[in-house]
Amino acid sequence: MSLQPSRDKRASLADAVALVSDGAIVALGGGLSARLPMAMVRELIRQGRRGLHLVGSAHSIDVDMLVAAGAVRRCEESYVGFEQDLGLAPAYRRAAQEGSIEVAESCCVNILAQLRAAEMGLPFLPVRGVRGSDIAGLHPEYATITCPFTGETLIAVPALRPDVALLHAPSGDRYGNLHLEQPYVLDERFASAARTVIATVDELVSTEEVAASGVTIPAHLVTATVLARFGAHPTSCYPRYAYDRAHLREYVSAAQSGPDDLGKYLTTYVYGSEESYRAAVGAERLAALTAWSHSTATWQELFR
């Protein structure tokens, strides 16, 4: 497959997300409370996508909400949850306990090695750990090999080529050049390992501007780019906005309480459009999240 041609790749959110088929292997960019591709997650739910195989490192509301909406067949992340602060991921936990999703819990190092193999066009890469851990038992596709040079026993993990990677960036141009701030997490690896890369950006800027900020992911890896303001909300997208802890808590509490409250959450926030999502969250709240840089006191206050 060639690199992506140089052309205007702007698309609507609906058209871009339509590139994700039912049953696709979907890589989720960002991690934990930072830069999760939430506008695309919400659009996948609106479009009623089913049977997805999600891959990623440490994730939270993105995976949980897709599981809650019935979009997921298989989860292959190294962590799904809301850290010490808000606890276990309610819908993911329930589905795993009921056996309604396949849990192929993985490890950051294995996923990284698998993506690197795909980037290099190799069938596998070896890793040293894993043996002795029961994580190995969740992955019949791994193999035990002997190093031809040292005789060391290693675990071979197969190349992982996602059908589509969903990434969110604070800014990018119409051609798909993206600027990210740290943590990049696995976004760069996903961008070169996946067959299709869809990016949402909080702001579309000129090529000169994105070049001046620094191109983290180049246009030749990106298939489509979509303007989605607050597209990572309720997670953070620095330097634009901090994460919305109160909103995450509202989601977790609805998801913990069960299908009725979860249904209400989805109706209030998700089933409309991104415009109605931002309206439901409220302009005042969104503005407060962008005010993090005014002072340390303002920033800290967002986390109380």
Next chain:
Amino acid sequence: MSWTIDEWFVVALARTIRPAETVFHGFGSPCAQVAMHVARRTHAPDMVLIEGAMYAINPDPPFIPPTGNDASLSRGAVYSMRFEEFFDAAIRGDVDRMFLSGGQIDVSGNTNVTAIGPVARPKVKLGGGGGGCNVSATIGHLTLWTTRHRSGYTLVEACDFITDIGHRTPLGTRAEIGFTGGGPQWLVTELGVFDFPGGRARLVQLFPDVSLAEIREVTGFPVQVAGDLRAVGPPSAGELAAVRSVDPLGVRRSEFSPRELDRVFEAEAGPDCAC
């Protein structure tokens, strides 16, 4: 001078860090996170502190937020590793210490952050291990911790599921498997401190408001006790000041049950330096 258990616990964790070590904590680990900054501000100013899921080197965060990858955590760092830079360093053996916790921790220091009960249909599906099942094999030493020892279900004879590798798994010992890291060196709980001579947990220190009988009652394996069992050394004024200034929001407290947070201690100020 008075202090609470969360402050003392963090100080006990900080003291497991040796000068000049390269140290890492995972996400969702506020106590370990605060402890690393306390160590760097007290007895280990030359450590290489890798800040959790930001992978920032030696930052000075203005506060610790309740999430592990907020940009506040990289403030003051002139460099943040990429995800792959950190994991490469960890698996090639360039990281000296990592803090690890678990819903279950067994007598060999294996930890379970994956599932309670059978993994195919778990009683409780936990969050998952991040990079632990690889990096626990190669990082120099592990400091394990839990704030839930008293629950009775955290310290167990054998984990339902081994996510991160301790001293011995059903496949054999670390040496037999061929792992290069030293494995668990300390296990710090809200009741006391264990070391791992011969690869098995042994109680070496108690918090002074806890009895050996209480520890035996809530520990799921027979408690081996060091001949010179002693009380955890009280925090110095400098250590307490560091805890309070590093963590003004008190996120470390989110790891404790409300009952534990009522534990308050008082004493004359100890020496200013733990060394």
